[in-house]
Amino acid sequence: MTSLAGVRCARAHQRTPGGRRCEHPPLPGAVGQDDHHSSPGRIDSVTAMADTRGTSYPGIRQLRLFLLLAEELHFGRAARRAYLAQPTFSRHIRSLERQLGAELVDRTTRRTELTDAGRALLPRIREVVDAAERLRTSARHHAAAGRMVIGSFEAVTSMDPVPAIMDELHRLIPDVDVQVLRTGFDSATAILRGDVDASFVFLPVPEGIQTCTLAAGARCAAMSSSDPLVSEGPLRLSDLSDHEHIGFGPDIPAVWRDFWSVNPRPDGTAVRYSPHAVTDYESALVLIAMGKGIQLPPESARWLYPRSGVAYVDVVDLEPWRLALAWLPKNRDKPTVAALRQATRTVLRRQADLWPWSAPVRWCHHGWRAGEAHLRTEGESVADRKNQMIVLGVVVVGVLWINGRGDVETDGDGKSPNPRQTGRYPVHFQNDGGKKDTGKNTKKPVPRSTVSYPIKFDRK
Template sequence: MTRNGAPRDAPVRHLRAFLVLAEELHFGRTAARLFITQPALSQQIRTLERDLGVRLLDRSTRRVELTRSGRELLPAVREAVRAADRLREEAGARSGAGSLVIGSFENIALMEPVPAVIDTFRAALPEVGVRMRRAAFDTATVLLEGEVDVAFLFLPVPDGIQYLTLAEGARCAAISAADPLARREIISLADLRDRPHLGWSPRVPRVYREHWSADPRPDGGPVRYTDHGVVDYAGSLLAIAMGEGIQLPPAAARRLYPRAGVSYLDVKDLTPWSMGLAWLPAKRDQPQVKALREAARRVVAEREGPGGPDTGGVVRPFRAG
């Protein structure tokens, strides 16, 4: 606040931090998404509250919630950040520095090697403005619709998208903690034959839906789906806890999405997940996209050697669905 009690202008980075925190309601996850330390995030939020003259958050050792003022100011903050982004994009276009809009599947930006790739890119092109756009199971659709320049996402992707594989790992089953299976340490897909999988939104590409539902199952049997139409994993957790359906996410969900009422079980015959950096062929050689691809290749090579996974040349005609 100024001496006369009027709100002081707040830096855009503080407004952006508040928006991410309003999504996550968790300081640790928010700090990781913003690639800053948790103390630095706390300081930014305290400074923002002081500048605006209102308390935005109720904090406790157990949870974070928006205050009434925080909820009411959220649309204005969101519009202010959008306006700042538009201004930076216009300025970048005139200066020649440019900008890069990166789609990020939910919390995938917290998983290695994504932070290392972004750090490498920023070190190479510090003058380029980077904006992260969080998406969900429809990240490939968001990329195809041109809302982002590139995207970090889980594979597979529909035809017409190029990608570089960055990492892979084990998956698990997310089920209700009240399910009798939750008492077991490891299960098979056959054990899940009577549990429906949460139904997907039509915006989620078919190739993605089938892979992440393990449909068909190893015995050739089809998967039964609910009518939920989920588009994001975080939003599906309540339905899982209520025993309405299951999901088969990366095992990292244990760490990134711990929820009361949800149990994560190892599945011995579940195919692994793969993570990739994806782009459209038309944008492949744009300077910022090319630089991010090169940063990703460098990080992959450092971690896995010259024989690391790379399907960046694979392009197939796009078919809807």
């Protein structure tokens, strides 16, 4: 107790609990230690400030937020990129300034600017954030050393973007023994049982599993090649009302079974299942070839599972499939699963950079944010990307409008187009002195260059 009291009085210049004046020597190296005993009961402001700053350091998250603000120079845009409300974002920046003891942002002007201190500290802050990222990656490599089991629904590991994700995972944790466990229709059950650390699955999955969607696409009907409907495609679900669906095993989650058999059908009728209990697609294909029933798989089954006696027919009103990475909430921050999620983020962002206009919208359920975050490239805000898409749309509409206004050869009445003729839309490059050619009583100028686009007209 005496020692604790001595430390307390040395820092706060107070008397000991017994009422005696402090007789302990000052803390070595303490600010203001020379006048420690000369002013009992008085707190030196410099000492108090030094102690406050010495016990609180800025967090990596606050430093990251400052880097976002330095890029955007706008509190609103930076807050949106961080998925924070603007008042919350501003509080983090002010807290960072208090902890550093320096004003980093000039808020007196209409435009957000960094102060001299903010510009001077920016490279150091970036170094700290980069060092923290390297530290986390290194720790993840050491912690993840061992074995990891990833589930794969059937042959889904051959579907984009799974191969790229697996390559990126190997780059992140090269020392980990990654094993792929092939699962069937019970892929979600394997996750719930703990057979795998994470799994690539087709949605939907039962409650209690976190997912992040990777891709989506169309579905079709797999049926016997001798079925009369094969030659009548594309079909609708109502055309398949008389066909039984191959029955699933009892361990298949109901939510997954109902989606992939479309039960109930759009008209409310229940699906009729065959008496079988299959748990994988290969077993179902044997029964389908024998004419025992149908299934409604992804369209990619056409080239992943070509089988003699099985035909794949388009069905226009089937809900699209979605491919996802799935894991249990308790495994979310497990080093190996965290590395897999990081690899997934990297690949999806890379694809968005390569194909920004065609990148599919991706959803995440209880997982890390996707959607706009995946469509945004590094250093580019979502608003900028949306503006680019609007400009592209305006250009496309303008081109279509120009094509619709072009000159068309007529049948001689000057009005109706000749369906046997080819309309051409000339673009003239000639300086006419600013005069507008109305086409009335004026000589048509000879163009220097003409670019024509032939378009066939077939009007009845």
